[in-house]
Amino acid sequence: MKNIHLLFWQRLRSNWKFQYSVINMVIDWVVALYIVIPGLALFLHTYRGWWLEPPSLFYFLPLESFWLILVFYCWSGILRVYVEEGDQLFLYQYTSWHRGLVIYSIIYNILSNLILTVILAFLAAPFLLGFHGTSISAFQWLFLIVFLVRVIASLIRQCLHHRFEGWRYILAQIPFLAVFTRILVLALDLLYNPEPYILLTIVLGAVLIFLIFYRTTLKRTLLKDIYLAQTDKMKFANVLLMYSGNYAKKPIRLRKRPWLFGKSGKIFKTRTPEKILTEMGLKAFLRHRSNLFLYFQAISIYGLFLSVIPARWQWILWVVSIFFLSSLVKLYWLDWIKSPFVSLFNIDKDNKAKAGGQFIFYLITPGIIILGLVALLFSQQWFLGFLIPVGVYIGKGTAKKMAI
Amino acid sequence: MDLVQVEIESGGYSQKDQILKDISFTVKAGELVGLIGPNGAGKSTILKAIMGQLPFLKGNIQFQSQDTHYAYIPEQPVLYDNLTLWELLEFAAAVGKINPGVFGPRALELLELFRLDKEKHKLPVTFSKGMQQKVMLILGFLLRPSLYIVDEPFLGLDPHGVRDFLQLINEGRKDGAGILMTTHSLDTAEKICTSFILINEGRIISQGNLEEIRKTSQLPDGSLFDCFIKLVEMQR
Numbered sequence: 001m002k003n004i005h006l007l008f009w010q011r012l013r014s015n016w017k018f019q020y021s022v023i024n025m026v027i028d029w030v031v032a033l034y035i036v037i038p039g040l041a042l043f044l045h046t047y048r049g050w051w052l053e054p055p056s057l058f059y060f061l062p063l064e065s066f067w068l069i070l071v072f073y074c075w076s077g078i079l080r081v082y083v084e085e086g087d088q089l090f091l092y093q094y095t096s097w098h099r100g101l102v103i104y105s106i107i108y109n110i111l112s113n114l115i116l117t118v119i120l121a122f123l124a125a126p127f128l129l130g131f132h133g134t135s136i137s138a139f140q141w142l143f144l145i146v147f148l149v150r151v152i153a154s155l156i157r158q159c160l161h162h163r164f165e166g167w168r169y170i171l172a173q174i175p176f177l178a179v180f181t182r183i184l185v186l187a188l189d190l191l192y193n194p195e196p197y198i199l200l201t202i203v204l205g206a207v208l209i210f211l212i213f214y215r216t217t218l219k220r221t222l223l224k225d226i227y228l229a230q231t232d233k234m235k236f237a238n239v240l241l242m243y244s245g246n247y248a249k250k251p252i253r254l255r256k257r258p259w260l261f262g263k264s265g266k267i268f269k270t271r272t273p274e275k276i277l278t279e280m281g282l283k284a285f286l287r288h289r290s291n292l293f294l295y296f297q298a299i300s301i302y303g304l305f306l307s308v309i310p311a312r313w314q315w316i317l318w319v320v321s322i323f324f325l326s327s328l329v330k331l332y333w334l335d336w337i338k339s340p341f342v343s344l345f346n347i348d349k350d351n352k353a354k355a356g357g358q359f360i361f362y363l364i365t366p367g368i369i370i371l372g373l374v375a376l377l378f379s380q381q382w383f384l385g386f387l388i389p390v391g392v393y394i395g396k397g398t399a400k401k402m403a404i
Numbered sequence: 405m406d407l408v409q410v411e412i413e414s415g416g417y418s419q420k421d422q423i424l425k426d427i428s429f430t431v432k433a434g435e436l437v438g439l440i441g442p443n444g445a446g447k448s449t450i451l452k453a454i455m456g457q458l459p460f461l462k463g464n465i466q467f468q469s470q471d472t473h474y475a476y477i478p479e480q481p482v483l484y485d486n487l488t489l490w491e492l493l494e495f496a497a498a499v500g501k502i503n504p505g506v507f508g509p510r511a512l513e514l515l516e517l518f519r520l521d522k523e524k525h526k527l528p529v530t531f532s533k534g535m536q537q538k539v540m541l542i543l544g545f546l547l548r549p550s551l552y553i554v555d556e557p558f559l560g561l562d563p564h565g566v567r568d569f570l571q572l573i574n575e576g577r578k579d580g581a582g583i584l585m586t587t588h589s590l591d592t593a594e595k596i597c598t599s600f601i602l603i604n605e606g607r608i609i610s611q612g613n614l615e616e617i618r619k620t621s622q623l624p625d626g627s628l629f630d631c632f633i634k635l636v637e638m639q640r
Contacts, residue, residue: 256530257488257525258527264494272498276498284486341484345495345500
């Protein structure tokens with residue numbers, strides 16, 4: 001590799017190829033033809049409808065609470081430095097190359113966040129511009145602030161990762177989260193009085209420049225950067241790779257004790273083989289923060305989707321969500337049961353099937369209840385509340401079938 | 405009593421590339437059989453064939469009975485990254501249908517023996533390689549099967565670990581277990597194994613106890629190391 005520009009470009013292309021190959025494994029032409037394309041068409045039709053006739057969600061959601069969505073968006077990103085495990089052999093000595101990769105990664109992070117923020121603005125436009133009648137210039141300033149906050153948050157979270165671990169890392173984020181929440185609330189308040197946006201933008205710009213300088217001068221960060229890069233790379237891919245029966249290598253781990261059940265605590269009192277198999281599977285899932293994040297992200301997106309569609313479709317699509325959640329959770333089960341460690345053992349087929357059914361059921365139940373409550377809240381058909389326990393029962397049966 | 409009879413006419417990872425040829429041996433109760441060969445000779449491939457993991461196999465692997473259980477201790481530690489050491493042991497015990505009342509004391513005994521009792525609530529993926537190797541040994545010995553299949557057990561083990569491993573092996577043999585072990589450590593193998601299978605390029609070049617190996621290699625007083633080198637050269 002002749003220089004750092006080529007190395008970074010090669011890493012980036014390799015990452016795009018990898019993510020594309022993972023998606024390609026799952027979304028074959030059948031899925032594309034029957035699910036993705038119609039889904040996209042339905043979305044575009046619904047989006048157009050938002051401009052012509054605002055959905056019930058717009059009336060339900062006050063403008064002041066839009067900050068929740070903005071905070072969730074801004075805090076969901078993290079800077080990824082494009083280093084790999086093999087770099088341990090060389091980059092310890094060539095720190096200038098590591099620094100170069102950090103700088104290019106930051107530039108790429110800024111550009112990709114710009115694109116993501118434009119997409120968010122596109123989605124939010126019917127609500128802000130159409131429904132609430134905000135001016136275009138205020139709208140643009142707002143999303144410039146959102147873009148800056150997201151980039152700053154991604155840098156801060158990365159820097160915090162280098163200082164703290166585990167619960168300390170979670171605690172360390174709270175003050176920054178509080179500050180950014182205040183900034184975003186303020187940014188929303190300024191929609192009808194946009195003059196101070198310029199000052200806010202300048203301040204945030206200065207903070208960003210300082211953070212870039214700070215991050216690029218941090219020393220001895222290679223090992224942690226590798227760990228974060230692997231975690232980020234496999235966050236989405238891991239689940240999809242299991243779908244195709246491939247096992248994905250886990251990122252290198254730095255923490256000696258798990259953050260949950262730190263003293264190998266029991267979930268179930270009964271210690272039968274299938275209960276223990278279920279318990280270990282659940283612990284393996286719950287201790288992987290990215291699994292939890294992906295799971296709740298899927299529920300949040302589905303919940304948001306349920307909230308904006310017409311009431312007559314909400315309960316039908318809630319039932320569909322039981323099968324969607326079961327399929328998603330089944331991937332985590334396969335991740336566990338097909339792992340090289342578990343494959344060392346000869347497990348009784350009946351125990352495996354029972355454990356799989358229990359694992360899937362325990363994990364889909366919170367999602368079924370949450371989405372049922374969303375459907376209840378937005379349809380306001382309170383008499384249909386009894387369907388939620390019925391849904392849990394259907395979920396149990398579905399989980400059993402999925403595990404076979 | 406034969407715990408396993410291995411008869412492999414040919415076997416490999418692809419139809420075209422058959423690594424193993426005419427492999428035939430048994431492992432009896434109480435035996436410690438050393439499977440010895442240079443890098444790439446086919447030792448691990450033979451172990452995979454015995455465990456039914458080899459994609460292409462022409463031959464027969466016959467266990468003593470359908471209920472014969474074996475424990476496989478791989479060369480490279482294979483662990484699950486989100487489970488503590490204790491949880492890994494509990495999982496192995498549940499799968500091996502060990503009574504919960506028996507599991508606790510047995511697990512603690514093994515952890516104390518290998519000096520990992522203070523690490524039981526930690527994640528083994530953060531251990532050093534040697535400690536991870538000990539975890540694999542503990543997982544194997546926890547189940548007390550009738551057959552142990554061990555791939556390069558001495559790699560990464562400290563001297564105490566080697567001593568403890570040998571102690572457990574001898575206890576297992578006294579209980580009637582058989583052990584099939586691959587190793588490059590010929591000096592240790594010569595001291596502890598009851599019989600040897602020497603392989604090179606996927607074929608057996610000699611097998612039997614040390615006396616029989618010496619006779620085949622025509623080195624009456626030769627060490628296992630010398631006999632092995634001579635036999636490989638004779639094969640060439």
